[in-house]
Amino acid sequence: MGAIRAGAIYFLIVFAIGFVLGSARVLLLEPRIGALAAVAIELPLMLAAAWIVCGGILRRSQVRARRGADLGMGAVALLLLLAAEFALGHFGFGRDMTALFAAYGRSPGLLGLAGQIGFAAIPAVRCRWLSSRGHP
Template identity: 45%
Template sequence: MPPTVKAALAYVLPVFALAFAFGVLRVTLIAPRTGPLPAVALELPLVLALSWTVAGRVLARWPDSRRADLGLIAFALLMLLELATALALGQTPGQFLSAMATPPGALGLAGQVGFGLVPLLRPQPRG
């Protein structure tokens, strides 16, 4: 497996796992009290901060990774994981895509794009 793919997996998997847990809390505890858009707005900075931290560790381990490739591969993997989760929860691909056209979905998608850009924006960690 190419090093950049390993780095992308090392970046996406822990972020997805913790974001999934945050998402469960968002949907079950926060959104019923605040509505979906404020709930996503509360979750998004936490996930991006986590992404920043994980990206630093990944870049320290794989310093020669092409950052744009790492971000693009990780973003593609994240979207596949998101689609697989939606399908497992009974959504159709069309429902998954149309959810992104809602304000909470668009904000979530913007966060996912931000996740993909973090490797480009993150300074190289000091060794």
């Protein structure tokens, strides 16, 4: 499995988990504690899930064996995530690109964007972590 396929699978699994956790965040947490606190609670759970999912994909793929494929996997996953976020916002909630970018200007949006960047970096971090521990 190459970087593109690995990135797509990584995105799909983590997006599905994020859809469930995001729904719980919006419906249960945000009304009680506010958007920023709700995102701050959800984010570590999402990054932990991404770490675990990424590890499973790396064990079953050729990504670790190919130089730069870990970065490609993360880039593919991030591009798919941003596209899915825009599509969901546009078709699901009637938001345009301006509204999407405006959301990144507020604290919850910035924290979420930092999490998305972390999500994209996990394949490279995991590959380097495994290499430093002597795993091929």
